[in-house]
Amino acid sequence: MDPLPRFPAGFRLGVATAAYQIEGAADEDGRGRSIWDTFSHTPGRTRAGDTGDVACDHYHRWAEDLDLVALLGADVYRFSIAWPRIQPGGDGAPDAKGLDFYDRLVDGMAERGIEALPTLYHWDLPQALEDRGGWLARDTAERFADYAALVAGRLGDRVRRWITLNEPLVHLAQGYAFGVHAPGRALGLAALPVAHHQLLGHGMAVRALRAAGAGEVMITNNLTPVVPATDDEADRAAAGVYDAFHNRLFLDPILTGQYPPGLDAGVRDGDLEIISTPLDGLGVNYYFPTRVGAPGSDDELPFRMIPIEGVPTTSFGWPVVPDGLHDVLTGLRDRYGRTLPPIWVTENGCSTEDDLEPGGRIRDTARIAYLDGHLRALHRAISDGVDVRGYLVWSLLDNFEWAEGYAQRFGLVRVDYDTQRRIPKDSFTWLRAALADRR
Ligand code: FCB
Numbered sequence: 055m056d057p058l059p060r061f062p063a064g065f066r067l068g069v070a071t072a073a074y075q076i077e078g079a080a081d082e083d084g085r086g087r088s089i090w091d092t093f094s095h096t097p098g099r100t101r102a103g104d105t106g107d108v109a110c111d112h113y114h115r116w117a118e119d120l121d122l123v124a125l126l127g128a129d130v131y132r133f134s135i136a137w138p139r140i141q142p143g144g145d146g147a148p149d150a151k152g153l154d155f156y157d158r159l160v161d162g163m164a165e166r167g168i169e170a171l172p173t174l175y176h177w178d179l180p181q182a183l184e185d186r187g188g189w190l191a192r193d194t195a196e197r198f199a200d201y202a203a204l205v206a207g208r209l210g211d212r213v214r215r216w217i218t219l220n221e222p223l224v225h226l227a228q229g230y231a232f233g234v235h236a237p238g239r240a241l242g243l244a245a246l247p248v249a250h251h252q253l254l255g256h257g258m259a260v261r262a263l264r265a266a267g268a269g270e271v272m273i274t275n276n277l278t279p280v281v282p283a284t285d286d287e288a289d290r291a292a293a294g295v296y297d298a299f300h301n302r303l304f305l306d307p308i309l310t311g312q313y314p315p316g317l318d319a320g321v322r323d324g325d326l327e328i329i330s331t332p333l334d335g336l337g338v339n340y341y342f343p344t345r346v347g348a349p350g351s352d353d354e355l356p357f358r359m360i361p362i363e364g365v366p367t368t369s370f371g372w373p374v375v376p377d378g379l380h381d382v383l384t385g386l387r388d389r390y391g392r393t394l395p396p397i398w399v400t401e402n403g404c405s406t407e408d409d410l411e412p413g414g415r416i417r418d419t420a421r422i423a424y425l426d427g428h429l430r431a432l433h434r435a436i437s438d439g440v441d442v443r444g445y446l447v448w449s450l451l452d453n454f455e456w457a458e459g460y461a462q463r464f465g466l467v468r469v470d471y472d473t474q475r476r477i478p479k480d481s482f483t484w485l486r487a488a489l490a491d492r493r
Contacts, residue, residue, distance in 0.1 A: 055426060058488050059433045066169070066444035067489060068130030069123060069466065070401050072176035072220065074106045075453040077136065079113030083151035086142025088178035089188070089229075090456075093236030104459025110451050111474050116159055118476065122467055123450060124166040126482060127489035131168050132400060132446050133159070134176035134220065137201055144180035145197050148204045156205070160212050171446075172209070173217040173274065174202050174259065177225050177236065184237050189230065189248040189255075192320065199258035206266035214269040217337055217400065218259045221276040222252040222304050234457055242354070247320035253307055257328035274337030274400045275304050279381040283347030283360040292357040293346040300344065305386075308333065309393045335443065337400035338386070340428075343378035368404040368424070370462050376427030383435035383442060396441045402428050403448035405455070405462035408479060416468055416479040425481065429488075447485065451476070 061067075074090045094105035112119055123131045137144070139152030156172070163170040175198065183194055202218070219225075225235070230248045233240030260271045278300055282293035298314040307313050311330040313321070345360040362373040379402065386394055404424040408416045425447060436442050452465035460471055466482040469475075 055422070055484075057491060058426070058429055061433065061492070062436065064443075066129040066398075068128040068132060068169075068171070068444065068446045069126065069450040070132035070446040070448050071112075071450050071453065072134040072173065073136035073139075074109070074176070074178045075449075075455070076110040076112040076119075076451055078106065078108040078111045080105075080107045082113065083139070083155065084142055084149045085136065085152060086138035086144070087181040088136065088138045089181055089184045089236035090178050092181050092184075093238050096238070099238060100457050101459040101461050104454065104461075106454045108471075109454045110469050112451075113155065115474065115476075117162060119450065120159075120162045120166055120168065122476060122478070122482075123163075123168055125478075126450075126466070126486050129169060130171050130444060130446060131163055131450075132171040132173060132217070134173040134178075135205055136178050137175065138178060138180045140204060141180060141197075141201055142182075144183035144186075145200065148208075153205075153208045156209060160209050164212060169215070170209075170213050171215055171217065172205070172213055173220050174198075174205060175218065175255075176220040177229070179237070188237055188239075189225070189251045190245070192247075192251055192254070195251050195255035195258055198255035199262045202259035203262040203266055206263050206268060210263075210266045210268060215335070216263050216268050216271050218256045218263075218271065218273050219252055220274050221339060222249065222256070222273075223300060224276050225252065228457075246317065249303055249317070250320040250325070253304065253329045254325055256308075257325075257331050260331045260333065261328070270334035272333055272335035272337045272395075272398060272400075273304075273308065274339055275301075276339045276341070277301050277382045277386070278340070279343040279378050279385060281343055281345045281362075283345055286348070288348035289346070292348045296344065296346045296357045305336075305390070309390050333395045335398050336386075336395050337398050338382060339401035339448070340379045340382050340399060341402070341404075342372045343375050343381070366420070368420070369407045370405045370458070372404070374404065374424055374427070376424075376431040378431075379428050380431040380435045380438075383432070383440045384438055387440045394441075396443045398444040398446070399432060399442065400444075400446050401448040402445065403464050405464045408463055408468055410468065410477070414477060416477065418479045418481045421466075421479070421481040422484045425485065 226248045228235035230245035280297040282289040302314045366374045449464045452463040452469040455462040468477040
């Protein structure tokens with residue numbers, strides 16, 4: 055394989071994880087219940103009834119896991135903080151042991167020369183807040199800002215860059231509109247206020263983080279290039295509608311101070327000012343493009359998803375289209391121009407069916423090809439003038455892949471869930487060599 059092209063000086067490479075997907079220790083040290091505990095313990099909600107009770111046992115094995123990040127040669131480790139560990143009931147005084155855990159983790163990164171990049175919310179809402187309406191309730195935005203201030207008060211002397219929310223669109227759609235993720239509510243379009251309350255919580259948290267001295271604040275969105283199924287007017291119109299939902303709903307209010315038409319449920323005077331508080335960076339999670347056609351007569355939504363054919367797929371069935379990353383990045387630049395802050399690709403990666411060979415080797419060549427292709431596409435976007443500052447692989451470890459449980463393996467490192475043994479895959483070795491090459 056040809057060596058990767060050179061990234062600009064200062065470009066940061068790393069790996070990402072999220073609390074509920076790796077930590078386990080669900081009942082330890084005063085942690086409260088989250089919506090994911092409730093959801094995964096409800097029969098029929100996750101594949102094979104899998105839960106995050108133990109996951110990768112990272113809560114106890116964090117030092118070993120940080121050693122892996124250091125061995126890889128990563129500059130940055132993106133992780134998330136579990137709100138229910140900090141405020142078990144969703145509000146009020148913090149739980150000392152919960153804060154202590156992240157304190158140790160951040161110190162552990164500093165000792166290893168790794169930048170800590172925390173995400174404050176990666177979908178694990180305290181169940182107590184869901185019982186009061188969850189993100190359908192405006193009050194949750196205020197609670198989120200309080201929580202952000204607590205965490206920044208403790209970690210802010212060592213953490214420079216923060217991410218507020220992870221993929222609020224996916225949380226809205228899967229969690230509140232279709233009900234296939236926690237909290238499992240299938241409200242359809244009536245879920246729309248969840249978008250506004252997450253954005254409001256984001257804006258309030260940006261202000262709370264800055265007040266606590268944060269250096270840089272970003273939000274992470276899942277973005278996809280939307281391709282019309284054909285050139286027909288009806289398909290192009292449907293693609294535009296889908297693009298507004300997927301890509302613009304959470305970016306227009308932040309970057310332009312306005313919602314796309316018709317998507318502004320729950321807005322009050324002054325909210326958009328808070329939401330559009332300028333950011334220092336924009337996190338982009340990219341996995342695949344989306345092909346969209348006009349709805350059929352039996353479709354409830356104003357668009358229809360059309361499979362992308364003729365390309366490889368991951369074990370999740372997701373189409374592998376590296377150029378889509380280039381198109382997302384240049385598309386952002388074209389759409390938002392000078393209001394676009396510097397970009398970080400905060401997630402990109404794939405699940406594979408890894409064969410563990412008798413000697414313990416895992417030849418995940420599909421993952422190497424995926425990462426290689428996407429890093430080249432990213433490099434092209436930078437050459438085309440898009441200001442991208444970092445790229446993080448999803449994920450360091452195989453982990454609890456939400457409704458798919460442990461069936462989808464996204465890690466550079468395999469986790470044997472019976473023994474909790476970590477086994478670096480060939481992709482880990484490949485990325486490690488690529489990172490070493492830069493120095
Ligand atoms: C993203 C999520 C992340 C992980 C990857 C595969 O949507 O942010 O937690 O599940 O997908």
